[in-house]
Amino acid sequence: PPPSLWAAVLAQVLLPLHAWCPLLRGGQQLSGFHRGTPRAVADCRLHLCFLHFSCVGVEEEEAPDIDIYHCPNCEKTHGKSTCKYRAWPGWLGETPDVKPVQNGSQLFIKELRSRTFPSAEDVVVRVPGSQLTLGYMEEHGFAEPILVPKKDGLGLAVPAPTFYVSDVENYVGPERSVDVTDVAKQKDCKMKLKEFVDYYYSTNRKRVLNLTSLEFSDTRMSSFVEPPDIVKKLSWVENCWPDDALLAKPKVTKYCLICVKDSYTDFHIDSGGASAWYHVLKGEKIFFLIKPASANISLYERWQSAANHSEMFFADQVDRCYKCTLKQGQTLFIPSGWIYATLTPVDCLAFAGHFLHSLSVEMQMRAYEVERRLKLGSLTQFPNFETACWYMGKHLLEAFKGSHKSGKQLPPHLVQGAKILNGAFRSWTKKQALAEHEDELPEHFKPSQLIKDLAKEIRLSENASKAARPEVTPAISSDEVCFGDREKEEPPSPIEASPPRSFLEKVSKKKT
Numbered sequence: 001p002p003p004s005l006w007a008a009v010l011a012q013v014l015l016p017l018h019a020w021c022p023l024l025r026g027g028q029q030l031s032g033f034h035r036g037t038p039r040a041v042a043d044c045r046l047h048l049c050f051l052h053f054s055c056v057g058v059e060e061e062e063a064p065d066i067d068i069y070h071c072p073n074c075e076k077t078h079g080k081s082t083c084k085y086r087a088w089p090g091w092l093g094e095t096p097d098v099k100p101v102q103n104g105s106q107l108f109i110k111e112l113r114s115r116t117f118p119s120a121e122d123v124v125v126r127v128p129g130s131q132l133t134l135g136y137m138e139e140h141g142f143a144e145p146i147l148v149p150k151k152d153g154l155g156l157a158v159p160a161p162t163f164y165v166s167d168v169e170n171y172v173g174p175e176r177s178v179d180v181t182d183v184a185k186q187k188d189c190k191m192k193l194k195e196f197v198d199y200y201y202s203t204n205r206k207r208v209l210n211l212t213s214l215e216f217s218d219t220r221m222s223s224f225v226e227p228p229d230i231v232k233k234l235s236w237v238e239n240c241w242p243d244d245a246l247l248a249k250p251k252v253t254k255y256c257l258i259c260v261k262d263s264y265t266d267f268h269i270d271s272g273g274a275s276a277w278y279h280v281l282k283g284e285k286i287f288f289l290i291k292p293a294s295a296n297i298s299l300y301e302r303w304q305s306a307a308n309h310s311e312m313f314f315a316d317q318v319d320r321c322y323k324c325t326l327k328q329g330q331t332l333f334i335p336s337g338w339i340y341a342t343l344t345p346v347d348c349l350a351f352a353g354h355f356l357h358s359l360s361v362e363m364q365m366r367a368y369e370v371e372r373r374l375k376l377g378s379l380t381q382f383p384n385f386e387t388a389c390w391y392m393g394k395h396l397l398e399a400f401k402g403s404h405k406s407g408k409q410l411p412p413h414l415v416q417g418a419k420i421l422n423g424a425f426r427s428w429t430k431k432q433a434l435a436e437h438e439d440e441l442p443e444h445f446k447p448s449q450l451i452k453d454l455a456k457e458i459r460l461s462e463n464a465s466k467a468a469r470p471e472v473t474p475a476i477s478s479d480e481v482c483f484g485d486r487e488k489e490e491p492p493s494p495i496e497a498s499p500p501r502s503f504l505e506k507v508s509k510k511k512t
Contacts, residue, residue, distance in 0.1 A: 100311040104183040104208075104264045112264070112343060117315075120145070120289060120324030129154030129331075132230050138411060142275070142359045145289060145324065146333040148228075151279065154331060155229030158281055158351055161328070163224075165258055165349060169197045171221035172214065172256070183208040183264050186310055200258060200347075210263035210344075212352075214256040225254050227353050228331065231277055234357035240391040246443050250383040252354040259285070259344040267314040267341045269300065270334070272382030273367025274354040279331045283348030287324040288315060292337030292363060297370060300339050304374050314339070336360035337367050356388055361417035365424055386428060386440035393421045393450060400457035404464075415461055422454045 070078050101108045124145045127136070130153030132146065148154055159167070174194035181188050184207065196211055216222055231253075232238050241249045252274070267290070270276050278285065290296055299317050303309050315321035326332050334340060337360070356364060368385055382388075396418045403410050428437040429447045441447060 100308075102184070102186070103266050103310050103313065104186045106184065106262075109262045109264060109343070112313075113345075117288065117323035118320055120287070120322040123289065123291070123322050124324055124332075128152075129156070129228075132228070134230070134233055137230065137234070137359060138413070142333075142335050142357075145287075145335060145338065147324070147326070148331040148333075150329060151331060155226070155232075156279060156331060157224070157226035158279060159224045161281060163281065163349070165197055165200050168214075168221065168256055168258065168349075169193055171224070172216050172219045176214075176219075178211055179213045181210040181212065181263075181265070183210050183262065186266060196258070200260060205260065208260060208262050208264075210260070210265065211258040212255070212265060214258070215251045215254060216256055217251045217254045221256070222254060225351055227253055227355075228277060228333075230333075231353060231355050234359070235355040236357060236388050236392045237355070240395045241388065242391070247384060247387060250388070252382055255352040255354075257348070257350040257352055259283075259342075259348045259350070261344060261347050263342075263344040263348075265342045266310070267300070267303075267339050269297075269337060269339055269367050269370065270354055270382075271371060271376075272354075272356065272385040273336045273360070273364035273371075274356050274382050275336050275360065276334045276352060276354050277331060278326060278334070278350055278352045280326050280328050280348060280350045282328060283344070283346045283350075284325060284327045285348055285350060286343040286345060287326060287332065287334075288341040288343070289322045289324055289334075290315065290318055290320070290339040292335075292339065292367075296339060297337065297366065301370050301374060304376070314341075335363075337363040354382060356382070356385075356392075358392070358414055358417045361413075361420045365420055384440055386437060387442055389421055389424060390440070390442050390445060390447075390450075393418070393425060393454060394445075396421070397450065397454050397457060400454075400461060404457075404460065409465055410461060415458060415465075418454060418458050422451055422458065425451050425454075 070080060101111070124147050125140075126147050126149060129148045129151055132148060132154060151158070172193060174192065174197075176193040177190055178193050178196060179188050180191055180196055193214075196209065199205065199209055216225075226232075235253070237249055238253070243249075257278075267288070269292075278287075290300075296318050300314065303312060303314050303317060306312065324332065396414065399410060399414070400418070425447060427433060429451070
């Protein structure tokens, strides 16, 4: 029989006996990890040596990628093991004999770095922090990403650049359980913060681990970070959610991101269609941005539904994907519905947050419905999205009544947003759907009455607007409706501050 057959027989029959692993016979203390199974073995063909994956530091999921395995002893004379060739669909073409690249793998990252993308300058608006006001947002809308080069005037508070990852551990707590993503596998696992920090500072990182879901608003570190003023003024949760509500406010405003070099987060729409802000304290991050056009969202839903979507680079399915590099000290605002992925070219420490608002109600609702159809679970899922909508609906009802008394009209985007919300309320309270949605209904709410009253106020507002034409009717300012200004406190820093293009190319090209 061929040697491969003998190898299979030995693996199935003899290898479960620990004595057959040379590393154990060599006297190494591996009893806690040395639990090999017939499937979890590496076969060194040079001298028919069999070793358990756990004994030689090989992940079982990596085994299919190994072409020729050399055990630690054979590596000294014959070199390291070799891997099978893998191709990235859409770049080198798919063939039945070539296994596609897994998003997040080392080969994927290498190829991604070599590609060229249209510049984000075509879609990203640069605005000084002092100009990013409610008036600006209302006039220009929030349909495209906004990059603020410096945090001056933004109202954003973050620690000094001398703040380190070890400080995060200190102020959050070493025993805090965190969700970490294994980038190569695009799978999540739990570990203690101190374990992740030890990994971060280790000189030999065998895996690329990415921490992006550390929400710290309930920790000592919270006093050092405040979201930008515009976020606090627009946020439904910040302004409409009662402080005495039985259901606590969703904690989505303060995230800490600790991303090592080559970390990658695949394409996604933020949960609930929430908008996001990112500020890089150290290092840099690369964002791959795709517009939330109807065609792109449909393609995204189809891609997410595919069983092998982790082997398909979503940017290849749309006409344009823009590359935006966010450098140290810069802040990026991503609007509702944008589809984006992130790559970390160097170790990075950043802060971020999510918020719902009235400038993009229609897109938020569409993204939420896509999320529900896909049944997506997310580490940064927007908790109680529907509850936030109900509270905003109640706030809008009071705003409508106030506008009638003052003789002023609400801004058009608020009237339109109220109509969309009321349509969602009707859908959620239908007899056949109520059981699925009633858990998110706030206490003491009378949904049918709110729906009826809100519809009446919308109708009155629209009639008044028609009757006022062609005269110009004064409109209530955003500051009056969108919750007004709040006093801003600058939290102390824990550490002293120190001094247009062609379609997306499908063939990999080296940058010149």
